Amino acid sequence: MTQAMKIAIVDDEQDMRQSISQWLALSGYDTETFGSAEDALKILGPDYPGIVISDIKMPGMDGMQFLKKLMGNDSALPVIMITGHGDVPMAVEAMRVGAFDFLEKPFNPDRMNELAKKATGARRLVMDNRALRRELSDGGQLMKKLIGQSPVMERLREDILDLGQADGHVLIDGETGTGKTLVAHALHAVGSRAGKKFVLISCGAYEEEALSKRLFGPMNPEDAQLPAIEEARGGTLVLEDIEALTETLQARLLSVINEQGAPAETRIVGISNLQEAGRTSEDALRPDLFYRLAALRIIVPPLRQRGEDILTLFTRLSEQFADEYGCDAPQVSAQEAAQLLQAPWPGNVRQLINVAERAVLQSRRGSGTIASLLMNDHEDMQPVMTTEGKPLKEYVEAFERMLIDNTMRRHRGSIASVMDELCLPRRTLNEKMAKYGLQRSDYL
Numbered sequence: 001m002t003q004a005m006k007i008a009i010v011d012d013e014q015d016m017r018q019s020i021s022q023w024l025a026l027s028g029y030d031t032e033t034f035g036s037a038e039d040a041l042k043i044l045g046p047d048y049p050g051i052v053i054s055d056i057k058m059p060g061m062d063g064m065q066f067l068k069k070l071m072g073n074d075s076a077l078p079v080i081m082i083t084g085h086g087d088v089p090m091a092v093e094a095m096r097v098g099a100f101d102f103l104e105k106p107f108n109p110d111r112m113n114e115l116a117k118k119a120t121g122a123r124r125l126v127m128d129n130r131a132l133r134r135e136l137s138d139g140g141q142l143m144k145k146l147i148g149q150s151p152v153m154e155r156l157r158e159d160i161l162d163l164g165q166a167d168g169h170v171l172i173d174g175e176t177g178t179g180k181t182l183v184a185h186a187l188h189a190v191g192s193r194a195g196k197k198f199v200l201i202s203c204g205a206y207e208e209e210a211l212s213k214r215l216f217g218p219m220n221p222e223d224a225q226l227p228a229i230e231e232a233r234g235g236t237l238v239l240e241d242i243e244a245l246t247e248t249l250q251a252r253l254l255s256v257i258n259e260q261g262a263p264a265e266t267r268i269v270g271i272s273n274l275q276e277a278g279r280t281s282e283d284a285l286r287p288d289l290f291y292r293l294a295a296l297r298i299i300v301p302p303l304r305q306r307g308e309d310i311l312t313l314f315t316r317l318s319e320q321f322a323d324e325y326g327c328d329a330p331q332v333s334a335q336e337a338a339q340l341l342q343a344p345w346p347g348n349v350r351q352l353i354n355v356a357e358r359a360v361l362q363s364r365r366g367s368g369t370i371a372s373l374l375m376n377d378h379e380d381m382q383p384v385m386t387t388e389g390k391p392l393k394e395y396v397e398a399f400e401r402m403l404i405d406n407t408m409r410r411h412r413g414s415i416a417s418v419m420d421e422l423c424l425p426r427r428t429l430n431e432k433m434a435k436y437g438l439q440r441s442d443y444l
């Protein structure tokens, strides 16, 4: 969802700012005009979602002082200065202070459009980057990305918060698609290393020699990149598919860990896949390395073991996709809910994301069933079920929670409407919401 970039036009001459504004508005920009630098500074904070076009000659604060102030607030803000015809020294000075570019009077509308396009493009990149960095360093945001309120997920969140603050190395184990990489990001983001480097290496993606170089160096002198262990210094180094490390590389890693001493300067987070039955990271790593890493251990449980989360994840994710595709999220019937709960989910959350997206596309087309998305090619027309049974209570509760959640959402938190639709007395509704951790304020 890209929002139109703004353009602030600052000029003491009304005709001038009006005509610039009209011209740019015609090209689809969201413009705002100011008669003085002083007025503009009241609005132009450090994260202004756009660019500035300003005259240089103005009574009161002139354009050059204005530019210096703006650069002091946010040196990445593109500012285009309007200079008098032939005023080269002024233009040079403006560029030196940090102007994005300058426009000579009388202007050429095409050149103005072209500059505005370049400057807003540059600004958008900066803003996107800042948003991403904020999300990554704002552990809270990342933690919110971890959907689910099953007891295991609650435990997982607490573990992340605890281990994020602790100093040791970490080993994360779990089946494919359970959220191991997301957990590694969250661990970094909530901890004391949050502002530091986060380097992630997929060990399985390299041949031994290349991996050795990527991790420990030496890199070629012409390589711009540092070896990962240097690059991550003071921060977090995540080693995905750590079981892919050969004996030699495991020994090398162990000696690096030992050299660091305690507390470790760089936190190492090993991620290993518990896919193959019976084989764990304990079998794959040499014992001394395993114990160094597994002092702090996180096991991310497979989706089939967090029944309550399945429907919550499905609802949330299909809402997100529905939003993206501009349609309504599919309504889940009791039968479909049971099928979602009974599916084995070998691809875990990643598979569920996929099913949710396809369910949204199906419902937009008005054809297909959720069951068909869960079919296994080999067994015709029978949705695949787990053999692990679940107590009836779990199905009933998961379904009840989903119904209340959906109804609250549809009625934007209007308790009276929900009571009416679900034929529930207020007290029962309140009790159930408390039981399922649903809060009215989330729906308003």
Ligand SMILES: Nc1ncnc2c1ncn2[C@@H]1O[C@H](COP(=O)(O)OP(=O)(O)OP(=O)(O)O)[C@@H](O)[C@H]1O
Binding pocket: 145, 146, 147, 148, 174, 175, 176, 177, 178, 179, 180, 181, 182, 183, 273, 349, 350, 353
């Ligand atoms: N609890 C969760 N809530 C919301 N999204 C989640 C959750 N867990 C995982 N995801 C999402 O599911 C997808 C798969 O997660 P992730 O890549 O972290 O899994 P993984 O265990 O690292 O998989 P792999 O073993 O393939 O590396 C990602 O898009 C991730 O954002």
Ligand SMILES: [Mg+2]
Binding pocket: 180, 181, 182, 240
């Ligand atoms: Mg991963």
